[in-house]
Amino acid sequence: MFENLTDRLEGVFKKLRGHGRLTEENIEEAMREVRTALLEADVNLQVVKEFIASVTEKAVGKEVLASLAPGQQVVKVVYEELVTLLGSEAEPLRLDGAQPVVIMMAGLQGSGKTTTSAKLARLLKEKGRKPFLVPADVYRPAAIEQLHVLGEQLEVPVFNSSTEQSPVDIARQAVAEAEKAGYDTVIIDTAGRLHVDEQLMGELQEISSAVRLSEVLFVADAMTGQDAVAVADKFNTDLEITGVVLTKMEGDARGGAALSVKKITGKPIKFVGVGEGLDALEIFHPDRTASRILGMGDVLSLIEKAEQVVDEKEAKKLAQKIRKNVFTLQDFLDQLQNIKKMGSMEQLMSMVPGINKLKQLQNAPAPNEKELLKTEAIILSMTKKERTNYKIINAGRRQRIAKGSGTSLQEVNRVLKSYTMMLKMMKKMQGKAVITTGGKRRKKPKGLRR
Structure with a gap:
């Protein structure tokens, strides 16, 4: 992911460094190329406009143009703006307060909610938490069984729900059981649809009213680009999500979803899925991602x-x-x-x-x-x-x-x-x-x- 964008941006900055001295014309020409690169990466048009305007304003400042290495100063400005665009800093889960903490996973069908629920349980277990997985998708064939299988692999307990129950009852009973058993984190895997509809949103709103939610994580397939951003915005309007999980970040998606979703929804990317394995879920770090986009690597994550x-x-x-x-x-x-x-x-x-x-x-x-x-x-x-x-x-x-x-x-x-x-x-x-x-x-x- 981001490979094509990285190549394009490195080409732009190489030209800038080739100039002994930068002018406003040099910078404006470079920003036009950056704009094209971002649009080709499927970044939201309005986000691109605001990003380019902000970078241009700072890049043509006296400090940059008078610098001994103006090309490097422009790269620094782009890096800082990318970090801001991606969310400034890593956003942790809200795990304080009354226990158990309840996390609801929401999103469209096929986005990877069930697997992501299990991955999150594994991550929390490693950090000393006692997660409890709750299969509340009573519509998709074998969804409940799938979560039980994943829970068994991770040695994480799974609530014994059935397709005869309503998702709201499942959520309510699971939280009550978690309180009795001493589990401190409940992860509810909800149903998805092929598109946003009233029934889906109504069901999620009912669960939200029935149990005290600490987090509502919207799970989106990064491969769907701007569609993922639009759906995230709709979920946020109707449900008020607390964060985003982008799956399939290891694929050949162009990166538009990652670069647009925080600006459009106002909600941070909290995790990214980077593979099929149950250990392939990582905390999202805006600064490290910006560094990788600009070809600087990510030594800390390594x-x-x-x-x-x-x-x-x-x-x-x-x-x-x-x-x-x-x-x-x-x-x-x-x-x-x-x-x-x-x-x-x-x-x-x-x-x-x-x-x-x-x-x-x-x-x-x-x-x-x-x-x-x-x-x-x-x-x-x-x-x-x-x-x-x-x-x-x-x-x-x-x-x-x-x-x-x-x-x-x-x-x-x-x-x-x-x-x-x-x-x-x-x-x-x-x-x-x-x-x-x-x-x-x-x-x-x-x-x-x-």
């Missing part, structure tokens, strides 16, 4: 993802193994699986600063998810002894590993070659290690090198 999957004790053990040059194929497999837990390679690469410039180079390496899966399958097909000591893997064993992993002998050889090259690099780095003495850094004496 660090947070790494911290979630890497245990500190295990990381220290791994560091010791690398220092002692005993990094085995099992260690290699563990690191591959940690990378998989962090998300798709495409998603991780998008967080790396300057990655868009790398993509533009000829023969630039592209993230290859299939190769990682093949590598994992090959190592998993090895015995414990083989993973501990790769030197015992002879021709016969290689044939067996290839057959067991559904790959070829050449691919097994490639994995082993990559692994041995990695070992050589680690050994080389050890040879260049430094030790600290009396606050000074110096190379290891030759006699201490291995």
Whole structure:
């Protein structure tokens, strides 16, 4: 997501930096290109007009034009305006006050409400909350069963509702049960329609009147662009939502919904869905998103993802193994699986600063998810002894590993070659290690090198 917009904006800013000195004419020409880029990204027309007017007013100010690096100053202005447009700062859920906190998930059919309800329950459970899932969609076939299955996967309790009950009764009874059982967060998954209608809105308003709601989260498919924004505005008018969850943000949507919804509805984006897995729900950070749009990466999110999957004790053990040059194929497999837990390679690469410039180079390496899966399958097909000591893997064993992993002998050889090259690099780095003495850094004496 945002890839095309990022490419277009980087092209505009490259031209600006090419000018030794900026004039009002340079900036106005650049803003016309930015305007076109935003419209092509399906951003609301009125939002684009106001954004361009605000950026232009600040960019032609004396401070920018008189700056030694005016091109960079314009980028700074655009970044700040993007952050404002996206909501300024992350908006947390309202979890204080009387318990249990009740969250209602609303939206059209197919937007991903049920899966998002489960993802939110998982996120809250990780933060020490006691969520209680409530299936209140009595119209869609298997909707209730789907939430029960997801709850079982997450080990999160699910209210035992049925299609014979009304959604209002389900909500009321579920909140009463949560109070008795000591659950502190009730998440109500409501029904959707293919379009906004009186019956849908009336039902949601009845639930809102029957139970004390802390949050009403509108779940929208980011792929639907301005349609999602229009529907969010309608829900907000009739129901007064408290926030938005944008799903399918990992797809190839142009980004218009994310850039328009806060300005149009006045309500913040609180979460974004970035994949199909139950762990693929993230808190929305306007500043980090603006940074990614401008090709600056998102290092903070990358660090947070790494911290979630890497245990500190295990990381220290791994560091010791690398220092002692005993990094085995099992260690290699563990690191591959940690990378998989962090998300798709495409998603991780998008967080790396300057990655868009790398993509533009000829023969630039592209993230290859299939190769990682093949590598994992090959190592998993090895015995414990083989993973501990790769030197015992002879021709016969290689044939067996290839057959067991559904790959070829050449691919097994490639994995082993990559692994041995990695070992050589680690050994080389050890040879260049430094030790600290009396606050000074110096190379290891030759006699201490291995």
